[in-house]
Amino acid sequence: MIKFKNVNKIYKIDKEVVFQALKNINFEIKKGEFVSIIGPSGSGKSTLMHLIGLLDTPTKGEILIEGKNIKNLNDNELSSLRNEFVGFVFQQFNLIAKLTVLENILLPTIYSRKKLDFDPRKKALELIKKFGLSGKENSYPNKISGGQQQRVAIMRALIMQPKLILADEPTGNLDSKTGIEIMNLLKKLNKEEKITIIVVTHEADIASYGKRLIKIKDGEIVDN
Amino acid sequence: MNYFIFIVKAAIEDFKKNKTQTFLTSLGILIGVFSVVILTALGLGLKKYIDDQFAQLGKNSLFIAPGKLISGGSFNAASTFQSIKFDNRDLTKIRKIKGVIEIAPIFSKQVVAKSFKKTEDTTIIFSSEAFFSINGFNIKNGRFFNKSDIDKKSKVVVIGPKIAEKLFGQADLALDQKITASNVNFKIIGVLESKGGGGFGGPDYDNYIFSPYTSGYIFNPQKNFSRIALKFDDINFSVGEIKELIKKEMLKRYDEDSFSIIEPGDILQAVNSIFSVLNMVLVAIASISLLVGGIGIMNIMFVTVTEKTKEIGIRRAIGARKNDILYQFIIESTILSVLGGAMGLGLAFLTTLILQKFFPAYIDVNSVLLALGVSSAIGIFFGVFPAKKASDLSPIEAIRYE
Structure with missing residues:
Protein backbone atom coordinates (compact mmCIF):
# COMPACT_ATOMS: atom_id res chain seq x y z
CA MET A 1 0.00 0.00 0.00
CA ILE A 2 2.85 2.35 0.86
CA LYS A 3 6.29 1.85 -0.58
CA PHE A 4 9.42 3.96 0.09
CA LYS A 5 12.27 3.48 -2.39
CA ASN A 6 15.64 5.05 -1.50
CA VAL A 7 13.95 8.07 0.03
CA ASN A 8 16.19 10.93 1.11
CA LYS A 9 15.16 14.20 2.68
CA ILE A 10 17.67 16.98 2.85
CA TYR A 11 16.98 20.36 4.42
CA LYS A 12 18.98 23.37 3.41
CA ILE A 13 19.69 25.33 6.56
CA ASP A 14 21.49 28.07 4.71
CA LYS A 15 23.58 28.37 1.55
CA GLU A 16 26.28 25.91 2.53
CA VAL A 17 24.93 23.96 5.47
CA VAL A 18 22.58 21.12 4.71
CA PHE A 19 20.94 18.65 7.05
CA GLN A 20 20.08 15.18 5.90
CA ALA A 21 17.01 14.14 7.86
CA LEU A 22 16.47 10.85 6.07
CA LYS A 23 19.01 8.61 4.33
CA ASN A 24 18.08 5.91 1.82
CA ILE A 25 14.86 4.84 3.44
CA ASN A 26 13.34 1.66 2.04
CA PHE A 27 10.29 -0.09 3.37
CA GLU A 28 6.85 -1.26 2.45
CA ILE A 29 3.69 -1.24 4.49
CA LYS A 30 0.90 -3.57 3.51
CA LYS A 31 -2.81 -3.14 3.89
CA GLY A 32 -4.12 -4.01 7.36
CA GLU A 33 -0.79 -3.71 9.18
CA PHE A 34 -0.29 -2.00 12.54
CA VAL A 35 3.18 -0.47 12.37
CA SER A 36 5.01 1.44 15.08
CA ILE A 37 7.81 3.73 14.01
CA ILE A 38 10.04 4.35 16.98
CA GLY A 39 13.08 6.53 17.41
CA PRO A 40 14.51 9.17 19.71
CA SER A 41 13.80 12.84 19.05
CA GLY A 42 15.84 14.15 16.15
CA SER A 43 15.96 10.70 14.56
CA GLY A 44 13.95 11.80 11.54
CA LYS A 45 10.74 10.02 12.50
CA SER A 46 8.67 13.20 12.24
CA THR A 47 10.06 13.85 8.77
CA LEU A 48 9.19 10.28 7.88
CA MET A 49 5.68 10.77 9.17
CA HIS A 50 5.20 13.96 7.15
CA LEU A 51 6.30 12.12 4.03
CA ILE A 52 3.94 9.20 4.67
CA GLY A 53 1.16 11.71 5.37
CA LEU A 54 1.79 13.49 2.05
CA LEU A 55 2.46 16.79 3.80
CA ASP A 56 5.94 16.89 2.33
CA THR A 57 7.80 15.43 -0.64
CA PRO A 58 11.18 13.67 -0.70
CA THR A 59 14.35 15.34 -1.97
CA LYS A 60 15.41 12.09 -3.61
CA GLY A 61 13.81 8.70 -4.08
CA GLU A 62 10.25 7.58 -4.67
CA ILE A 63 7.15 7.19 -2.58
CA LEU A 64 4.41 5.00 -4.00
CA ILE A 65 0.92 5.17 -2.57
CA GLU A 66 -1.16 2.28 -3.87
CA GLY A 67 1.23 2.05 -6.78
CA LYS A 68 1.01 5.77 -7.63
CA ASN A 69 4.24 7.77 -7.52
CA ILE A 70 3.42 10.93 -5.55
CA LYS A 71 6.04 12.83 -7.52
CA ASN A 72 3.55 12.90 -10.39
CA LEU A 73 0.74 14.38 -8.34
CA ASN A 74 -0.06 18.08 -8.20
CA ASP A 75 -1.08 20.00 -5.08
CA ASN A 76 -4.80 19.38 -5.61
CA GLU A 77 -4.29 15.63 -6.08
CA LEU A 78 -2.12 15.48 -2.96
CA SER A 79 -4.82 17.37 -1.04
CA SER A 80 -7.43 14.88 -2.20
CA LEU A 81 -5.23 11.96 -1.12
CA ARG A 82 -4.74 13.54 2.32
CA ASN A 83 -8.49 13.98 2.44
CA GLU A 84 -9.53 10.47 1.38
CA PHE A 85 -6.60 8.13 1.92
CA VAL A 86 -5.05 9.24 5.24
CA GLY A 87 -6.53 10.22 8.56
CA PHE A 88 -4.23 12.18 10.85
CA VAL A 89 -4.08 11.95 14.63
CA PHE A 90 -1.71 14.46 16.23
CA GLN A 91 -0.05 14.76 19.61
CA GLN A 92 -1.63 18.21 20.10
CA PHE A 93 -5.04 16.92 18.90
CA ASN A 94 -5.14 19.91 16.49
CA LEU A 95 -8.86 20.45 16.66
CA ILE A 96 -10.17 23.79 15.42
CA ALA A 97 -11.16 25.71 18.53
CA LYS A 98 -14.00 27.72 17.04
CA LEU A 99 -15.77 24.66 15.63
CA THR A 100 -17.88 22.30 17.75
CA VAL A 101 -17.12 18.60 18.21
CA LEU A 102 -19.57 17.72 15.45
CA GLU A 103 -18.21 20.38 13.10
CA ASN A 104 -14.61 19.30 13.70
CA ILE A 105 -15.52 15.74 12.81
CA LEU A 106 -17.36 16.92 9.67
CA LEU A 107 -14.56 19.23 8.51
CA PRO A 108 -12.82 16.73 6.17
CA THR A 109 -16.13 16.03 4.40
CA ILE A 110 -16.57 19.65 3.33
CA TYR A 111 -13.19 19.55 1.59
CA SER A 112 -14.06 16.34 -0.26
CA ARG A 113 -14.46 16.59 -4.03
CA LYS A 114 -15.85 13.10 -4.52
CA LYS A 115 -19.46 12.18 -4.06
CA LEU A 116 -19.77 10.66 -0.60
CA ASP A 117 -21.61 7.34 -0.35
CA PHE A 118 -22.73 8.16 3.18
CA ASP A 119 -24.57 10.94 4.97
CA PRO A 120 -21.75 12.84 6.75
CA ARG A 121 -23.88 14.14 9.59
CA LYS A 122 -25.48 10.80 10.28
CA LYS A 123 -22.10 9.08 10.21
CA ALA A 124 -20.53 11.66 12.51
CA LEU A 125 -23.33 11.22 15.03
CA GLU A 126 -22.89 7.44 14.88
CA LEU A 127 -19.16 7.81 15.55
CA ILE A 128 -19.83 10.16 18.47
CA LYS A 129 -22.17 7.58 19.99
CA LYS A 130 -19.75 4.73 19.36
CA PHE A 131 -16.84 6.64 20.91
CA GLY A 132 -18.85 7.56 23.98
CA LEU A 133 -19.14 11.29 23.40
CA SER A 134 -22.92 11.51 23.14
CA GLY A 135 -24.16 14.82 24.46
CA LYS A 136 -20.91 16.60 23.54
CA GLU A 137 -21.83 17.13 19.87
CA ASN A 138 -22.17 20.87 20.24
CA SER A 139 -19.42 21.39 22.81
CA TYR A 140 -16.31 23.30 21.82
CA PRO A 141 -12.94 21.50 22.14
CA ASN A 142 -11.81 23.55 25.15
CA LYS A 143 -14.84 22.29 27.10
CA ILE A 144 -13.92 18.61 26.93
CA SER A 145 -11.01 16.58 28.37
CA GLY A 146 -7.78 15.74 26.54
CA GLY A 147 -8.82 12.12 26.10
CA GLN A 148 -12.13 13.24 24.64
CA GLN A 149 -10.35 15.68 22.33
CA GLN A 150 -8.13 12.91 21.03
CA ARG A 151 -11.21 10.76 20.43
CA VAL A 152 -12.71 13.62 18.41
CA ALA A 153 -9.47 13.81 16.44
CA ILE A 154 -9.70 10.06 15.74
CA MET A 155 -13.32 10.48 14.63
CA ARG A 156 -12.25 13.29 12.34
CA ALA A 157 -9.60 10.95 10.93
CA LEU A 158 -12.20 8.23 10.43
CA ILE A 159 -15.08 10.17 8.86
CA MET A 160 -13.74 9.90 5.30
CA GLN A 161 -13.28 6.13 5.73
CA PRO A 162 -9.52 6.27 5.09
CA LYS A 163 -7.32 3.27 4.36
CA LEU A 164 -4.63 4.57 6.71
CA ILE A 165 -4.55 6.24 10.09
CA LEU A 166 -1.35 8.06 10.82
CA ALA A 167 -0.86 8.87 14.49
CA ASP A 168 2.00 11.12 15.60
CA GLU A 169 2.71 10.61 19.35
CA PRO A 170 -1.04 10.17 19.94
CA THR A 171 -0.60 9.72 23.69
CA GLY A 172 2.04 12.41 24.19
CA ASN A 173 -0.37 14.88 25.76
CA LEU A 174 -2.43 12.38 27.74
CA ASP A 175 -2.07 10.71 31.13
CA SER A 176 -1.06 7.06 30.96
CA LYS A 177 -4.53 5.68 31.65
CA THR A 178 -6.12 7.74 28.88
CA GLY A 179 -3.13 6.95 26.65
CA ILE A 180 -3.81 3.24 27.04
CA GLU A 181 -7.47 3.79 26.17
CA ILE A 182 -6.53 5.64 22.98
CA MET A 183 -4.01 2.95 21.98
CA ASN A 184 -6.60 0.23 22.57
CA LEU A 185 -9.00 2.15 20.43
CA LEU A 186 -6.48 2.22 17.56
CA LYS A 187 -5.81 -1.48 18.05
CA LYS A 188 -9.52 -2.19 17.85
CA LEU A 189 -9.88 -0.15 14.65
CA ASN A 190 -7.04 -2.14 13.11
CA LYS A 191 -8.49 -5.47 14.21
CA GLU A 192 -12.18 -4.90 13.57
CA GLU A 193 -12.22 -2.52 10.66
CA LYS A 194 -8.98 -3.59 8.98
CA ILE A 195 -7.67 -0.01 8.87
CA THR A 196 -3.92 0.24 8.44
CA ILE A 197 -2.41 2.05 11.41
CA ILE A 198 0.98 3.74 11.66
CA VAL A 199 1.97 5.12 15.05
CA VAL A 200 5.05 7.31 15.36
CA THR A 201 6.43 7.45 18.91
CA HIS A 202 9.55 7.55 21.06
CA GLU A 203 8.01 5.42 23.83
CA ALA A 204 8.68 1.71 23.70
CA ASP A 205 5.49 0.69 25.52
CA ILE A 206 3.38 2.69 23.05
CA ALA A 207 5.30 1.15 20.17
CA SER A 208 4.59 -2.29 21.60
CA TYR A 209 0.95 -2.04 20.54
CA GLY A 210 2.12 -2.44 16.94
CA LYS A 211 2.48 -5.80 15.26
CA ARG A 212 5.54 -4.54 13.47
CA LEU A 213 8.28 -2.21 14.62
CA ILE A 214 10.42 0.09 12.50
CA LYS A 215 13.31 1.57 14.46
CA ILE A 216 14.87 4.73 13.13
CA LYS A 217 18.03 6.49 14.27
CA ASP A 218 19.94 9.38 12.72
CA GLY A 219 17.78 9.29 9.63
CA GLU A 220 18.31 5.63 8.92
CA ILE A 221 16.26 2.53 9.55
CA VAL A 222 18.19 0.43 12.02
CA ASP A 223 15.66 -2.31 12.57
CA ASN A 224 12.62 -3.33 10.56
CA MET B 1 -23.65 24.98 0.14
CA GLN B 53 -39.02 74.10 -8.38
CA PHE B 54 -38.76 74.31 -12.13
CA ALA B 55 -41.51 71.78 -12.76
CA GLN B 56 -43.95 74.34 -11.31
CA LEU B 57 -43.06 76.76 -14.07
CA GLY B 58 -44.54 74.60 -16.80
CA LYS B 59 -43.11 73.73 -20.18
CA ASN B 60 -44.85 76.54 -22.03
CA SER B 61 -43.24 79.48 -20.23
CA LEU B 62 -40.28 81.66 -21.22
CA PHE B 63 -38.35 84.51 -19.63
CA ILE B 64 -36.75 87.48 -21.25
CA ALA B 65 -33.89 88.74 -19.12
CA PRO B 66 -31.22 91.38 -19.66
CA GLY B 67 -27.72 90.24 -20.57
CA LYS B 68 -26.46 86.85 -21.63
CA LEU B 69 -27.41 85.06 -18.45
CA ILE B 70 -26.83 81.59 -19.77
CA SER B 71 -24.30 80.77 -22.43
CA GLY B 72 -23.32 77.28 -23.47
CA GLY B 73 -25.25 75.59 -20.70
CA SER B 74 -23.69 77.46 -17.78
CA PHE B 75 -24.24 80.71 -15.97
CA ASN B 76 -22.48 83.84 -17.06
CA ALA B 77 -22.46 85.92 -13.92
CA ALA B 78 -20.59 88.92 -15.38
CA SER B 79 -23.36 89.66 -17.87
CA THR B 80 -25.88 90.70 -15.24
CA PHE B 81 -23.90 93.84 -14.41
CA GLN B 82 -24.09 95.47 -17.80
CA SER B 83 -27.83 95.11 -18.03
CA ILE B 84 -30.47 96.90 -19.97
CA LYS B 85 -34.04 97.47 -18.75
CA PHE B 86 -37.21 96.64 -20.59
CA ASP B 87 -40.20 98.98 -20.85
CA ASN B 88 -43.80 99.23 -22.04
CA ARG B 89 -42.77 99.39 -25.69
CA ASP B 90 -41.22 95.92 -25.44
CA LEU B 91 -44.29 94.70 -23.63
CA THR B 92 -46.66 95.91 -26.35
CA LYS B 93 -44.54 94.45 -29.14
CA ILE B 94 -44.10 91.05 -27.55
CA ARG B 95 -47.78 90.87 -26.67
CA LYS B 96 -48.54 91.23 -30.39
CA ILE B 97 -46.34 88.25 -31.36
CA LYS B 98 -48.39 85.33 -32.59
CA GLY B 99 -48.49 82.44 -30.11
CA VAL B 100 -47.84 84.55 -27.00
CA ILE B 101 -50.83 83.98 -24.73
CA GLU B 102 -50.00 85.79 -21.54
CA ILE B 103 -47.29 88.22 -20.61
CA ALA B 104 -46.04 89.49 -17.27
CA PRO B 105 -43.60 92.38 -16.85
CA ILE B 106 -41.67 92.06 -13.61
CA PHE B 107 -39.81 94.44 -11.34
CA SER B 108 -39.30 94.29 -7.62
CA LYS B 109 -38.54 96.53 -4.68
CA GLN B 110 -37.12 95.91 -1.24
CA VAL B 111 -39.52 97.52 1.22
CA VAL B 112 -40.27 97.83 4.89
CA ALA B 113 -43.83 96.56 5.29
CA LYS B 114 -45.92 97.66 8.26
CA SER B 115 -49.13 96.12 9.53
CA PHE B 116 -51.12 97.54 12.41
CA LYS B 117 -49.03 95.39 14.76
CA LYS B 118 -45.63 94.66 13.19
CA THR B 119 -42.90 95.79 10.81
CA GLU B 120 -40.97 93.45 8.50
CA ASP B 121 -38.40 93.77 5.70
CA THR B 122 -39.66 92.14 2.53
CA THR B 123 -39.76 92.30 -1.27
CA ILE B 124 -42.68 93.40 -3.40
CA ILE B 125 -42.87 91.92 -6.86
CA PHE B 126 -44.79 94.14 -9.25
CA SER B 127 -46.27 92.28 -12.18
CA SER B 128 -49.46 91.49 -14.08
CA GLU B 129 -52.19 88.95 -13.27
CA ALA B 130 -50.43 86.55 -15.69
CA PHE B 131 -47.53 86.22 -13.23
CA PHE B 132 -49.61 83.93 -11.00
CA SER B 133 -50.54 81.48 -13.73
CA ILE B 134 -47.05 81.44 -15.28
CA ASN B 135 -45.48 80.59 -11.91
CA GLY B 136 -48.22 78.19 -10.85
CA PHE B 137 -49.49 80.04 -7.75
CA ASN B 138 -52.70 79.13 -5.97
CA ILE B 139 -54.78 81.43 -3.79
CA LYS B 140 -55.76 80.39 -0.28
CA ASN B 141 -57.95 83.27 0.84
CA GLY B 142 -59.44 86.09 -1.21
CA ARG B 143 -58.44 86.58 -4.86
CA PHE B 144 -55.56 87.40 -7.20
CA PHE B 145 -55.45 90.93 -8.57
CA ASN B 146 -56.89 91.14 -12.09
CA LYS B 147 -56.75 93.17 -15.28
CA SER B 148 -59.06 95.88 -13.97
CA ASP B 149 -56.82 96.31 -10.89
CA ILE B 150 -53.94 96.90 -13.30
CA ASP B 151 -55.90 99.36 -15.44
CA LYS B 152 -57.07 101.24 -12.34
CA LYS B 153 -53.60 101.15 -10.73
CA SER B 154 -55.33 99.74 -7.63
CA LYS B 155 -53.28 99.89 -4.44
CA VAL B 156 -53.87 96.19 -3.72
CA VAL B 157 -51.55 93.34 -2.85
CA VAL B 158 -51.59 89.56 -2.76
CA ILE B 159 -49.42 88.35 0.08
CA GLY B 160 -47.29 85.22 0.66
CA PRO B 161 -48.34 83.07 3.65
CA LYS B 162 -45.08 83.40 5.62
CA ILE B 163 -44.89 87.18 5.50
CA ALA B 164 -48.64 87.31 6.24
CA GLU B 165 -48.04 85.26 9.37
CA LYS B 166 -45.13 87.46 10.41
CA LEU B 167 -47.15 90.64 9.98
CA PHE B 168 -50.49 89.51 11.41
CA GLY B 169 -49.62 86.58 13.65
CA GLN B 170 -51.75 84.23 11.55
CA ALA B 171 -51.93 84.03 7.75
CA ASP B 172 -55.74 83.81 7.80
CA LEU B 173 -56.04 87.15 9.57
CA ALA B 174 -54.28 89.08 6.80
CA LEU B 175 -57.15 89.24 4.32
CA ASP B 176 -58.71 92.72 3.92
CA GLN B 177 -56.13 94.27 6.25
CA LYS B 178 -54.05 97.30 5.34
CA ILE B 179 -50.29 97.36 5.02
CA THR B 180 -47.94 100.22 4.43
CA ALA B 181 -44.89 99.70 2.23
CA SER B 182 -42.44 102.61 1.98
CA ASN B 183 -45.23 104.94 3.12
CA VAL B 184 -47.73 103.79 0.49
CA ASN B 185 -50.90 102.10 1.72
CA PHE B 186 -52.06 98.85 0.16
CA LYS B 187 -55.07 96.66 0.80
CA ILE B 188 -54.56 92.91 1.06
CA ILE B 189 -56.99 91.19 -1.31
CA GLY B 190 -55.53 87.69 -1.28
CA VAL B 191 -53.29 85.31 0.65
CA LEU B 192 -51.34 82.72 -1.34
CA GLU B 193 -51.03 79.03 -0.66
CA SER B 194 -47.55 78.06 0.49
CA LYS B 195 -45.21 77.21 -2.36
CA GLY B 196 -42.31 76.08 -0.20
CA GLY B 197 -38.80 76.79 -1.38
CA GLY B 198 -36.33 79.49 -0.60
CA GLY B 199 -32.99 78.89 1.02
CA PHE B 200 -31.07 77.67 -2.06
CA GLY B 201 -30.76 80.91 -3.98
CA GLY B 202 -34.23 80.47 -5.45
CA PRO B 203 -36.88 83.05 -4.60
CA ASP B 204 -38.70 82.46 -1.33
CA TYR B 205 -42.11 83.42 -2.72
CA ASP B 206 -43.87 82.65 0.58
CA ASN B 207 -42.10 85.69 2.03
CA TYR B 208 -42.96 88.05 -0.85
CA ILE B 209 -45.77 90.48 -1.55
CA PHE B 210 -47.25 90.87 -5.04
CA SER B 211 -48.86 93.94 -6.52
CA PRO B 212 -50.04 95.22 -9.96
CA TYR B 213 -47.10 96.62 -11.90
CA THR B 214 -48.97 99.79 -12.72
CA SER B 215 -49.37 100.44 -8.99
CA GLY B 216 -45.61 100.02 -8.58
CA TYR B 217 -44.83 102.91 -10.90
CA ILE B 218 -44.82 105.16 -7.80
CA PHE B 219 -41.50 103.52 -6.93
CA ASN B 220 -40.38 103.20 -10.54
CA PRO B 221 -40.98 106.49 -12.38
CA GLN B 222 -38.99 105.34 -15.45
CA LYS B 223 -41.46 102.48 -15.80
CA ASN B 224 -38.70 99.93 -16.38
CA PHE B 225 -38.99 96.15 -16.03
CA SER B 226 -36.14 93.90 -15.02
CA ARG B 227 -37.67 90.79 -16.58
CA ILE B 228 -40.56 89.71 -18.76
CA ALA B 229 -42.23 86.34 -18.26
CA LEU B 230 -44.61 84.87 -20.79
CA LYS B 231 -46.74 81.87 -21.59
CA PHE B 232 -47.10 80.66 -25.16
CA ASP B 233 -49.36 78.39 -27.19
CA ASP B 234 -47.39 75.16 -27.15
CA ILE B 235 -49.92 73.28 -29.26
CA ASN B 236 -49.42 75.29 -32.44
CA PHE B 237 -45.90 76.58 -31.80
CA SER B 238 -42.65 74.99 -30.77
CA VAL B 239 -40.36 76.65 -28.20
CA GLY B 240 -37.83 77.23 -30.94
CA GLU B 241 -40.31 79.06 -33.17
CA ILE B 242 -41.50 81.30 -30.34
CA LYS B 243 -37.96 82.08 -29.24
CA GLU B 244 -37.06 82.94 -32.81
CA LEU B 245 -40.08 85.27 -33.17
CA ILE B 246 -39.30 87.06 -29.91
CA LYS B 247 -35.64 87.33 -30.76
CA LYS B 248 -36.47 88.88 -34.13
CA GLU B 249 -38.64 91.47 -32.44
CA MET B 250 -36.08 92.23 -29.71
CA LEU B 251 -33.21 92.56 -32.18
CA LYS B 252 -34.97 95.53 -33.75
CA ARG B 253 -34.21 97.45 -30.59
CA TYR B 254 -31.33 95.74 -28.76
CA ASP B 255 -28.14 94.03 -29.85
CA GLU B 256 -27.83 90.31 -29.47
CA ASP B 257 -25.67 90.21 -26.35
CA SER B 258 -27.86 92.46 -24.24
CA PHE B 259 -30.80 90.12 -23.68
CA SER B 260 -31.54 86.43 -23.25
CA ILE B 261 -34.63 84.37 -23.87
CA ILE B 262 -34.56 81.63 -21.29
CA GLU B 263 -36.53 78.42 -20.99
CA PRO B 264 -36.91 77.11 -17.45
CA GLY B 265 -35.17 73.96 -18.70
CA ASP B 266 -32.04 76.00 -19.58
CA ILE B 267 -31.69 77.21 -16.03
CA LEU B 268 -32.38 73.74 -14.72
CA GLN B 269 -29.67 72.30 -16.91
Missing part, protein backbone atom coordinates in the same frame (compact mmCIF):
# COMPACT_ATOMS: atom_id res chain seq x y z
CA ASN B 2 -22.48 23.25 3.29
CA TYR B 3 -18.99 24.36 2.36
CA PHE B 4 -19.86 28.06 2.52
CA ILE B 5 -21.93 27.70 5.67
CA PHE B 6 -18.88 26.14 7.34
CA ILE B 7 -16.52 28.88 6.19
CA VAL B 8 -18.91 31.72 7.01
CA LYS B 9 -19.71 30.21 10.40
CA ALA B 10 -16.01 29.89 11.25
CA ALA B 11 -15.42 33.50 10.20
CA ILE B 12 -18.31 34.76 12.32
CA GLU B 13 -17.03 32.79 15.34
CA ASP B 14 -13.68 34.55 14.89
CA PHE B 15 -15.37 37.94 14.69
CA LYS B 16 -17.36 37.21 17.84
CA LYS B 17 -14.14 36.48 19.68
CA ASN B 18 -12.54 39.72 18.55
CA LYS B 19 -15.50 42.09 18.54
CA THR B 20 -13.44 45.23 19.07
CA GLN B 21 -10.93 44.37 16.39
CA THR B 22 -13.71 43.45 13.95
CA PHE B 23 -15.54 46.70 14.58
CA LEU B 24 -12.42 48.83 14.25
CA THR B 25 -11.46 47.06 11.03
CA SER B 26 -14.92 47.66 9.58
CA LEU B 27 -14.92 51.25 10.78
CA GLY B 28 -12.89 52.47 7.80
CA ILE B 29 -15.41 51.01 5.36
CA LEU B 30 -18.26 52.24 7.56
CA ILE B 31 -17.03 55.84 7.35
CA GLY B 32 -16.32 55.56 3.64
CA VAL B 33 -19.71 54.12 2.73
CA PHE B 34 -21.45 56.54 5.09
CA SER B 35 -19.87 59.60 3.51
CA VAL B 36 -20.38 58.43 -0.06
CA VAL B 37 -24.04 57.58 0.57
CA ILE B 38 -24.77 60.78 2.50
CA LEU B 39 -23.13 62.98 -0.12
CA THR B 40 -24.99 61.18 -2.89
CA ALA B 41 -28.22 61.58 -0.92
CA LEU B 42 -27.62 65.31 -0.52
CA GLY B 43 -26.76 65.67 -4.20
CA LEU B 44 -29.86 63.76 -5.27
CA GLY B 45 -32.04 65.70 -2.86
CA LEU B 46 -30.74 68.98 -4.16
CA LYS B 47 -31.31 67.93 -7.75
CA LYS B 48 -34.83 66.78 -6.96
CA TYR B 49 -35.53 70.05 -5.18
CA ILE B 50 -34.35 72.07 -8.14
CA ASP B 51 -36.31 69.88 -10.56
CA ASP B 52 -39.46 70.34 -8.50
CA ALA B 270 -27.16 74.93 -15.88
CA VAL B 271 -27.92 74.54 -12.18
CA ASN B 272 -27.76 70.77 -12.42
CA SER B 273 -24.47 70.83 -14.27
CA ILE B 274 -22.91 72.91 -11.50
CA PHE B 275 -24.27 70.72 -8.73
CA SER B 276 -23.41 67.44 -10.39
CA VAL B 277 -19.78 68.50 -10.82
CA LEU B 278 -19.65 69.67 -7.22
CA ASN B 279 -21.22 66.44 -6.03
CA MET B 280 -18.86 64.30 -8.09
CA VAL B 281 -15.86 66.03 -6.52
CA LEU B 282 -17.27 65.49 -3.02
CA VAL B 283 -18.05 61.83 -3.68
CA ALA B 284 -14.56 61.33 -5.12
CA ILE B 285 -13.03 62.77 -1.95
CA ALA B 286 -15.24 60.54 0.18
CA SER B 287 -14.17 57.53 -1.88
CA ILE B 288 -10.61 58.02 -0.66
CA SER B 289 -11.80 56.96 2.79
CA LEU B 290 -13.15 53.76 1.24
CA LEU B 291 -9.70 53.09 -0.18
CA VAL B 292 -8.08 53.75 3.20
CA GLY B 293 -10.65 51.44 4.81
CA GLY B 294 -9.76 48.73 2.30
CA ILE B 295 -6.08 49.03 3.12
CA GLY B 296 -6.97 48.72 6.82
CA ILE B 297 -8.77 45.46 6.08
CA MET B 298 -5.81 44.17 4.09
CA ASN B 299 -3.48 44.97 6.98
CA ILE B 300 -5.64 43.11 9.51
CA MET B 301 -6.04 40.17 7.16
CA PHE B 302 -2.25 39.80 6.93
CA VAL B 303 -2.12 39.67 10.73
CA THR B 304 -4.98 37.15 10.75
CA VAL B 305 -3.16 34.90 8.30
CA THR B 306 -0.16 34.79 10.64
CA GLU B 307 -2.38 34.15 13.65
CA LYS B 308 -4.11 31.30 11.86
CA THR B 309 -1.03 29.61 10.42
CA LYS B 310 -1.58 26.53 12.58
CA GLU B 311 -5.25 26.36 11.60
CA ILE B 312 -4.29 26.60 7.93
CA GLY B 313 -1.87 23.70 8.48
CA ILE B 314 -4.57 21.57 10.13
CA ARG B 315 -7.03 22.29 7.33
CA ARG B 316 -4.43 21.46 4.70
CA ALA B 317 -3.53 18.20 6.53
CA ILE B 318 -7.10 16.99 6.42
CA GLY B 319 -7.45 17.73 2.72
CA ALA B 320 -8.14 21.43 2.11
CA ARG B 321 -6.78 22.58 -1.24
CA LYS B 322 -4.95 25.86 -1.80
CA ASN B 323 -8.15 27.33 -3.23
CA ASP B 324 -10.15 26.29 -0.18
CA ILE B 325 -7.80 28.36 1.98
CA LEU B 326 -7.89 31.21 -0.54
CA TYR B 327 -11.70 31.32 -0.49
CA GLN B 328 -11.78 31.11 3.29
CA PHE B 329 -9.75 34.30 3.68
CA ILE B 330 -11.43 36.17 0.84
CA ILE B 331 -14.83 35.37 2.33
CA GLU B 332 -13.58 36.56 5.70
CA SER B 333 -12.35 39.91 4.37
CA THR B 334 -15.52 40.32 2.32
CA ILE B 335 -17.69 39.75 5.38
CA LEU B 336 -15.62 42.35 7.28
CA SER B 337 -16.02 44.84 4.48
CA VAL B 338 -19.71 44.22 3.84
CA LEU B 339 -20.33 44.42 7.59
CA GLY B 340 -18.74 47.88 7.57
CA GLY B 341 -20.69 48.78 4.44
CA ALA B 342 -24.00 47.69 5.94
CA MET B 343 -23.35 49.61 9.16
CA GLY B 344 -22.36 52.69 7.16
CA LEU B 345 -25.52 52.36 5.11
CA GLY B 346 -27.66 51.99 8.23
CA LEU B 347 -26.07 55.05 9.77
CA ALA B 348 -26.58 56.95 6.51
CA PHE B 349 -30.29 56.00 6.54
CA LEU B 350 -30.71 57.32 10.07
CA THR B 351 -28.78 60.49 9.28
CA THR B 352 -30.86 61.05 6.16
CA LEU B 353 -34.06 60.72 8.18
CA ILE B 354 -32.81 63.47 10.49
CA LEU B 355 -31.43 65.59 7.63
CA GLN B 356 -34.75 65.45 5.81
CA LYS B 357 -36.17 67.77 8.44
CA PHE B 358 -33.87 70.54 7.20
CA PHE B 359 -32.74 69.50 3.75
CA PRO B 360 -34.26 67.56 0.84
CA ALA B 361 -31.88 64.54 1.10
CA TYR B 362 -32.91 61.09 -0.05
CA ILE B 363 -31.25 57.71 -0.63
CA ASP B 364 -32.12 55.87 -3.82
CA VAL B 365 -31.74 52.19 -4.67
CA ASN B 366 -28.66 52.91 -6.78
CA SER B 367 -26.66 54.32 -3.89
CA VAL B 368 -27.59 51.32 -1.73
CA LEU B 369 -26.47 48.92 -4.45
CA LEU B 370 -23.37 50.98 -5.10
CA ALA B 371 -22.43 51.05 -1.42
CA LEU B 372 -22.84 47.31 -0.98
CA GLY B 373 -21.22 46.55 -4.33
CA VAL B 374 -18.23 48.76 -3.64
CA SER B 375 -17.72 47.44 -0.11
CA SER B 376 -17.81 43.81 -1.22
CA ALA B 377 -15.49 44.63 -4.12
CA ILE B 378 -13.07 46.23 -1.64
CA GLY B 379 -13.30 43.17 0.61
CA ILE B 380 -12.48 40.87 -2.28
CA PHE B 381 -9.77 43.07 -3.78
CA PHE B 382 -7.92 43.80 -0.55
CA GLY B 383 -8.52 40.26 0.71
CA VAL B 384 -6.85 38.58 -2.24
CA PHE B 385 -3.25 39.38 -1.26
CA PRO B 386 -3.43 38.08 2.33
CA ALA B 387 -5.50 35.10 1.17
CA LYS B 388 -2.90 34.27 -1.47
CA LYS B 389 -0.22 34.38 1.22
CA ALA B 390 -2.30 31.99 3.35
CA SER B 391 -2.96 29.52 0.55
CA ASP B 392 0.70 29.47 -0.50
CA LEU B 393 1.89 28.44 2.96
CA SER B 394 3.46 25.01 2.83
CA PRO B 395 1.26 22.56 4.78
CA ILE B 396 4.23 21.16 6.63
CA GLU B 397 5.50 24.52 7.84
CA ALA B 398 2.00 25.68 8.70
CA ILE B 399 1.20 22.67 10.85
CA ARG B 400 4.53 22.89 12.67
CA TYR B 401 3.92 26.57 13.47
CA GLU B 402 3.39 27.27 17.14
